[in-house]
Amino acid sequence: MGHVSAIRELDFRTRNLGWVNRSSVNDQAVKERVQDMLLSRLVHPNHHSEWLTRSIQCIDLTTLAGDDCPSNVARLCSKAAYPISTEVMHHLGLDLGILTTGAVCVYPARVADACLGLNRIGATIPVASVATGFPTGQTSLAVRLDEIKFAVENGAKEIDIVINRELALAQKWKELYQELVAMRKACGESHMKSILAVGELCNLTNVYKASLVAMMAGSDFIKTSTGKETVNATLPIGLVMCRAIRAYHHKTGFKVGFKPAGGIRTSKDVLQWMTLMKEELGDEYLTPHLFRIGASALLTDIERNLANQVSGDYYLAEEMPMA
Numbered sequence: 001m002g003h004v005s006a007i008r009e010l011d012f013r014t015r016n017l018g019w020v021n022r023s024s025v026n027d028q029a030v031k032e033r034v035q036d037m038l039l040s041r042l043v044h045p046n047h048h049s050e051w052l053t054r055s056i057q058c059i060d061l062t063t064l065a066g067d068d069c070p071s072n073v074a075r076l077c078s079k080a081a082y083p084i085s086t087e088v089m090h091h092l093g094l095d096l097g098i099l100t101t102g103a104v105c106v107y108p109a110r111v112a113d114a115c116l117g118l119n120r121i122g123a124t125i126p127v128a129s130v131a132t133g134f135p136t137g138q139t140s141l142a143v144r145l146d147e148i149k150f151a152v153e154n155g156a157k158e159i160d161i162v163i164n165r166e167l168a169l170a171q172k173w174k175e176l177y178q179e180l181v182a183m184r185k186a187c188g189e190s191h192m193k194s195i196l197a198v199g200e201l202c203n204l205t206n207v208y209k210a211s212l213v214a215m216m217a218g219s220d221f222i223k224t225s226t227g228k229e230t231v232n233a234t235l236p237i238g239l240v241m242c243r244a245i246r247a248y249h250h251k252t253g254f255k256v257g258f259k260p261a262g263g264i265r266t267s268k269d270v271l272q273w274m275t276l277m278k279e280e281l282g283d284e285y286l287t288p289h290l291f292r293i294g295a296s297a298l299l300t301d302i303e304r305n306l307a308n309q310v311s312g313d314y315y316l317a318e319e320m321p322m323a
């Protein structure tokens with residue numbers, strides 16, 4: 001059962017603020033679990049190519065710059081549709097066109113350009129839009145909801161909203177839940193990915209509580225960061241969010257996806273994040289309907305690593321096509 005369609009029938013019966021208020025996180029145990037994972041659970045080098053290729057399908061290929069324009073968004077769309085070179089695809093035994101990124105992610109004003117860019121090359125990759133005053137969310141709720149509607153009307157199938165940090169820091173979980181329910185409604189048929197901006201939530205207990213509230217309000221994904229905070233996606237924070245996803249699934253039966261984002265730039269980073277997903281949530285969470293990686297520069301590094309497997313040469317980032 002899909003979370004989005006189900007939530008309408010639910011009448012929000014999954015809201016359980018008592019559970020939120022009672023929750024707490026043991027920081028030391030989180031640290032030890034992550035250290036153990038990094039020491040003993042990482043992917044064997046023989047499987048790196050396979051895992052890196054798999055990771056490409058989970059990337060939300062992102063551009064969120066003040067100077068974004070139709071031409072760089074069109075290039076992003078081509079890169080999303082053809083993420084690695086023909087030569088590397090051939091070496092991996094893959095047909096051209098079969099491997100794409102999970103989505104392209106842009107500002108609301110660039111959604112129409114992204115839809116056009118993808119249509120022109122016949123790609124059916126979803127367009128994700130950030131919204132609700134990204135990255136800070138510092139505007140009225142009415143304006144934040146209008147921005148969601150604008151992105152949806154322009155063709156965004158996924159909306160990456162930011163939560164109201166003030167409400168989370170003040171422990172106003174009911175008010176945060178109500179805002180998120182309003183955002184969920186504004187998203188309509190489009191998926192809602194809720195960005196917690198974890199680097200601004202002060203502690204891991206707040207990260208866990210905000211994760212629960214976002215899921216109770218109907219988020220399809222919970223996402224770590226905007227990429228604009230001082231602290232973005234870290235493995236301890238990711239572990240806490242994965243545990244919240246697991247607990248929520250056990251209690252309600254809903255599987256919510258996870259999107260680490262911000263500062264994920266290397267193949268080594270992505271292999272660590274994939275290990276976390278596999279260890280904490282299982283293989284099913286290594287697929288694009290439950291796992292996305294928000295990244296602007298990661299794909300180039302993956303491409304360099306895959307090209308190295310083919311030729312034995314190590315290329316500079318600028319030597320990669322459309323890097």
Ligand SMILES: O=C[C@H](O)COP(=O)(O)O
Nearest residue numbers: 226227262263294295296
């Ligand atoms: O949601 C995606 C992030 O904004 C991307 O962050 P990044 O530029 O650090 O990869």
